[in-house]
Amino acid sequence: MKVKAPAIALPSKTPARPRTKPAEVRLDELMAAAETLFLEKGVEATTITEIVESAQVAKGTFYHYFTSKNEMLEALGKRYTEQFLISVDEAVSACAADDWAGRLRVWIHANVETYVQTFRTHDIVYTNHHHHDRSNQAKNAILDQLLEIIEGGKAAGVWAPAEPRVVALLIYSGVHGATDDIIATQTKDCAPFARNVSDACLRMLSPTQTAG
Structure with a gap:
């Protein structure tokens, strides 16, 4: 007589986390990081590299929203x-x-x-x-x-x-x-x-x- 293998409960699927943040969140975090650095170091002394590293985004993300640091300052x-x-x-x-x-x-x-x-x-x-x-x-x-x-x-x-x-x-x-x-x-x-x-x-x- 064949014995049925006990049913194995499959783990429930959890919703996948989005791989990227919404655009408005990324923009807000980018601008907040820039504001903090500008207050700490001054505008001229702050580099775009420092801004994107502080915001934890790629440099391309900066240039998606702004053409320059001055344009970001205006925003x-x-x-x-x-x-x-x-x-x-x-x-x-x-x-x-x-x-x-x-x-x-x-x-x-x-x-x-x-x-x-x-x-x-x-x-x-x-x-x-x-x-x-x-x-x-x-x-x-x-x-x-x-x-x-x-x-x-x-x-x-x-x-x-x-x-x-x-x-x-x-x-x-x-x-x-x-x-x-x-x-x-x-x-x-x-x-x-x-x-x-x-x-x-x-x-x-x-x-x-x-x-x-």
Whole structure:
């Protein structure tokens, strides 16, 4: 009589791991590696070989996305401003929709705080590509955030600037220019400074009223 061999359980198949990372992940890691090296060594002293070795990608991957280090630096500038925009937008979105003075204060504080935290990257990416580049759509979006607050407050009767965009440009430039001063003096607590700047901006919008 033949004896049947016991059934052998076959190992279950596990999903195969992808051999390559998604393109957007590789690009993000490549740019993050470059930013870290630029901060540590400077742009000129950093080589493309060092960037790809740090990101653990082939040199061909770099040239798939960029033709040169300068082109990567320009992309890092856009990335920086987009991240800046998200940071400010998240802070403002936490305010009540009809609290226009509060939204302005938070917008100013978030700009000051984010700039203080990231100025070293800002200085690197905008050495050759200035922050006031008219084609920088992400930078313009930050200004649009402010203009939306000013126009919203005007529609609600909170303040009444004759030229909302002019006031927005003055506040935008003033906030970032003034923040350079506390960066230069290495002020550790930027909250009192942000409050003072907010008070001044509210007086600009409502000169006959107290800042509140």
